[in-house]
Amino acid sequence: MKRYLVTGGAGFIGSNYVRNLLNKEKDVSVTNLDKLTYAGNLDNLRDLENDSRHHFVKGDIGDAELIDGLVREADIVVNFAAESHVDRSIGKPDDFITTDIFGAFVLLEAARKHGVEKFIQISTDEVYGSTEGASFVENDPLMPSSPYSASKAGADRLAYSYFVTYDVPVIITRCSNNFGPYQYPEKLIPLFVTNAMDDKHLPIYGDGKYIRDWIHVIDHCDAVDFLIANGKLGEVYNIGGGNERTNLEITAIILEKLGKPESLKTYVEDRLGHDRRYSVNCAKINALGWKPNFEFKTAIQDTIQWYENNRWWWERIKSGEYLEYYKAHYGQ
Ligand code: NAD
Numbered sequence: 001m002k003r004y005l006v007t008g009g010a011g012f013i014g015s016n017y018v019r020n021l022l023n024k025e026k027d028v029s030v031t032n033l034d035k036l037t038y039a040g041n042l043d044n045l046r047d048l049e050n051d052s053r054h055h056f057v058k059g060d061i062g063d064a065e066l067i068d069g070l071v072r073e074a075d076i077v078v079n080f081a082a083e084s085h086v087d088r089s090i091g092k093p094d095d096f097i098t099t100d101i102f103g104a105f106v107l108l109e110a111a112r113k114h115g116v117e118k119f120i121q122i123s124t125d126e127v128y129g130s131t132e133g134a135s136f137v138e139n140d141p142l143m144p145s146s147p148y149s150a151s152k153a154g155a156d157r158l159a160y161s162y163f164v165t166y167d168v169p170v171i172i173t174r175c176s177n178n179f180g181p182y183q184y185p186e187k188l189i190p191l192f193v194t195n196a197m198d199d200k201h202l203p204i205y206g207d208g209k210y211i212r213d214w215i216h217v218i219d220h221c222d223a224v225d226f227l228i229a230n231g232k233l234g235e236v237y238n239i240g241g242g243n244e245r246t247n248l249e250i251t252a253i254i255l256e257k258l259g260k261p262e263s264l265k266t267y268v269e270d271r272l273g274h275d276r277r278y279s280v281n282c283a284k285i286n287a288l289g290w291k292p293n294f295e296f297k298t299a300i301q302d303t304i305q306w307y308e309n310n311r312w313w314w315e316r317i318k319s320g321e322y323l324e325y326y327k328a329h330y331g332q
């Protein structure tokens with residue numbers, strides 16, 4: 001039985017990852033460590049409550065004593081835990097430095113001490129910075145431009161250094177923008193879908209012509225598993241959906257699907273240091289045999305439908321009800 005330690009597994013991608021892994025593999029156990037910040041949500045894991053292969057631990061990846069004990073019992077570590085929202089990093093970078101960099105360091109130190117089979121550092125395509133020309137390849141220079149992406153770049157390179165210096169079996173992934181169920185409604189797609197459903201304005205930063213490459217979250221999760229099985233240690237792999245769209249195009253899809261008027265679009269002040277376009281070249285992972293399965297047109301419609309069908313989930317977050325529930329359970 002393979003023993004996974006998944007960090008950040010109560011967040012958007014982490015919870016999808018854990019569910020997908022348990023659905024695919026019978027002979028695995030997953031220890032899911034999450035600090036339950038504002039973005040961590042036990043509602044994301046409700047359907048796993050009775051699965052004896054899943055053990056949830058509330059804790060911080062920066063807590064060296066806790067991490068030491070958990071990594072000692074793990075074969076595979078997948079580090080999703082991070083502060084993940086660019087706008088929050090612009091407002092207050094502090095937690096990004098402590099979690100995204102120092103937290104990764106604590107995990108890597110434990111992996112060095114105890115030895116693990118694989119250590120997957122979930123990085124991001126944002127570490128390359130913006131490109132208006134060619135798509136980035138893995139050995140392009142890193143030019144992160146927000147405190148978020150700079151903290152992720154720090155962890156990305158720290159993980160690599162642990163491979164080179166200490167032989168920790170690290171693989172680093174740099175994925176593009178994910179979409180799908182359980183994404184916190186501060187990110188573009190769930191924010192715009194849930195606002196539009198309630199006839200609220202959709203705040204478009206700047207001219208709305210910023211470009212992101214969208215990938216369904218399950219394609220990202222499958223790519224991580226594919227790399228655990230087939231990736232080369234010490235290597236970086238870009239993961240992308242091949243679906244570059246402007247924010248205005250995404251907005252139009254949402255309004256059309258929900259039958260809402262153009263008048264909900266509201267142009268607002270731009271994000272500071274806003275990266276114009278992210279784009280990754282995925283030839284390296286494609287050459288190993290991985291490609292995304294989800295077709296963008298259908299997947300985005302299904303995702304919008306998921307938020308329509310699961311009002312209970314995002315209303316609890318947006319109304320503050322989840323926070324109340326959380327305080328009642330954890331007293332903070
Ligand atoms: P998210 O904000 O939804 O989830 C992050 C999770 O980490 C939350 O559950 C939070 O409680 C937990 N966490 C935060 N600080 C912690 C700490 N100190 N200790 C333990 N847990 C902590 O983010 P997400 O969108 O699911 O992203 C997950 C990872 O994937 C991040 O590392 C992010 O950088 C990376 N990534 C995200 C995307 C994307 O499009 N969302 C794309 C590429 C890479």
Ligand code: DAU
Nearest residue numbers: 084085086124125126176177186187188203204205210247
């Ligand atoms: O590229 C991968 C990254 O994608 C991940 O590493 C990050 O964790 C994840 O948050 C995401 O970062 P972005 O900044 O690209 O995602 P966000 O959803 O915040 O914004 C997407 C685009 O939409 C971006 O150009 C900013 C714009 N936007 C966003 C919001 C929240 C708006 O125009 N209005 C908004 O209200």
